[in-house]
Amino acid sequence: MAQKPDIYTRVTNKIIADLETGVRTWHQPWNAEHLAGRITRPLRHNGVAYRGLNIILLWAASVATGYSAPIWMTYRQAQALGGQVRKGSKGETVVYADKLRRTETDDKGEEREVAIPFLKAYTVFNVEQVEGLPDHYYATAQQMPEGIERDVAAEAFFAATGADIRHGGNRAYYALQPDYVQMPPFEAFEDPAAYYATVAHEVTHNAEVRIMPRRPSQAVAQLEVQSRMSA
Structure with missing residues (x-):
């Protein structure tokens, strides 16, 4: 029987898979529609x-x-708050790290x-999977202030690339098939600079594929660096 990969191997494989599709797992400069969406780290129920x-x-x-919500909790924690998963x-695996002390x-x-x-693994659920929690767990975020205008020069530049740029949802990525860039709405970003930096990153992946349609897998990391520099 094949041995299951340990938790560190699973995370490493996930990051590599994200890089190959142009997704930066660790960076999300838009508020993702939730009041706590701009928090830089995921939050526990408390x-x-x-x-x-x-x-x-x-x-x-x-x-x-x-x-869109960055808040996670266990099944029992949800029940204690009056909620129900x-x-x-499907929950997500997280780990608890500690040290066992004994005398030898x-x-x-x-x-x-x-x-x-x-390391001890346990399962948590996002608050979007839980019903009946107090209202503040579902609070929505304020969007970019009204009146913030798009950058005309930047819009013209990205239009000239010929990339198919679509808007909607709360994820930013380049889809190899059928070849388009998906972006959250402009208003969901912290500011115009964050929006255009993200577009630049994803459009660069689009350009890479057109220039090197059969890129070798070992070049993925180098291309990711190039995309970051463009952003």
Whole structure:
């Protein structure tokens, strides 16, 4: 029986897969429609930010599923808050890291305390999968202030690239097939600069494919750096 990859291998594979499709798992400069959407790290049910490996795990989950809320909780935590996870919802794996301390006897017969690190995996759900929570868990974000105008020169530049740029949803990515760039609405971004930087990144992926349609897999990292520089 094949051995399941450990949690670190799973995260590494996820990041590589995201890079190959032009998705930056760790960066989202738009507010994603939720009041807490501009928080830089995923949050627990009590507002405390996740740390370490869990940040990447939950960012990746949000990108894959399109969740706009950055708040996560266990099944029991949802119940304690008066909520109920929707039937059929699939949770995401996060880990708890700690050290188990115990006393051992060394070769000299002396007792000493040793710390053994361990990881414990458990499952959490996004608040968008939970019904009946207090209202503030579902609070929507303020969009970009009205009156902010688009940059005419930037709009003309991206139009001239010939890229098919579509708007809607809360994900930004380049779809290799059928060859288009998907962007959240302009108003969902923190500011125009964040919007145009994201468009530049995704349009660069579009240009890369047209220039090198059969790019080797080992070139993915280099092309990602080029896309970042363009943004």
